Amino acid sequence: MVYNFSAGPAAIPLPVLERARSELLDFQGTGTSVMEISHRGETFLKVAAHAENSLRALLSVPANYKILFMQGGGYGEFSIAPLNLLGKNRKADYVNTGHWSTKAVEEVARYGDIHIASTSEPNGFTSVAAPSTWNVRNDAAYLHICTNETINGVEMPFWQSPPDFGVPLVADMSSHIMSRPMDVSKYGVIYAGAQKNIGPSGLTLVIIRDDLLDQAMPHCPAVFNYGSQAKSEWMLNTPNTWGVYLAGLTFDWLNEQGGLAGIAKVNDAKQALLYKAIDESNGFYSNRVAKPDRSWMNVPFSLRDESLNTAFLEEAKSAGLLFLKGHRAVGGMRASIYNATPLVGVQALVTFMNDFAKRKG
């Protein structure tokens, strides 16, 4: 038995993998796998509709929003979103809260007049400034935020229901989408790479309000054009059929956990347990993020004595606790505790951490 704390591609719920295995060689009596059938055939269209309808129900996506399963990942969306949304004056505002919003700013700089409405770079990306202090231009085509910074472990505390900024809000939710209920109607566009909380890599989710669909720049590739993909029900070209299938199974599993309200309770218990272990370790472990802005999904922490890092990782691995090494940009450790990580996995991690601190502290 192992527990997987990988930041991404990340753990997929075991029942989802078991079901995929059981259906792999003969999908619903077709005699082939789901990967080997036409995306336009009746069998796959049912899989596609099931994934889309389940997502709409789980996230309470309003009727005036389209759901698109695309490709290109979160990083692709850093360009795809502006190519679709910058409009005629090509102005957009960005909030920089860490590694991924920095990448988003680097990408969009090639396409338009970009203004940084707020940045937490001066404090080392350890908090989020209050939205009332953000300096958003009222003629910006949109305001872009990354609601959960996967590497820095910073989550916007108001992400489930953000304030109105007077311009459409565009959010990268790659690493915490579907971890808790949220109000989709507060956003213009939400995007997420699937490989953290939805399924395998190579699948990208886009949720977009209807009125933002048809303003892509002429040079935007057709497959990345939100309007064209919406018109063709995200089948302008071949989608990641295997990814869509696994996402649908993950949504079934989420429903079995009581939907987003159910999984939110588990996620809350997990994060509370882990941060408590860090905070009550008398400084043996530490997390630098301001408490209200701490991520429920990605928990970076460091050891006071960094010379113990290798021993910590090796012993954790022997105890079946995998992939706890922090991102090279931040160092130290990181436990990613997405939806698929069970509470018992976090309990096992905390037991190990307490024991390690007792022996080495």
Ligand SMILES: *Cc1c(COP(=O)(O)O)cnc(C)c1O
């Ligand atoms: C992982 C991640 C990305 C990059 O996703 P890719 O699918 O590798 O392009 C972007 N944003 C956030 C918040 C992420 O966690």
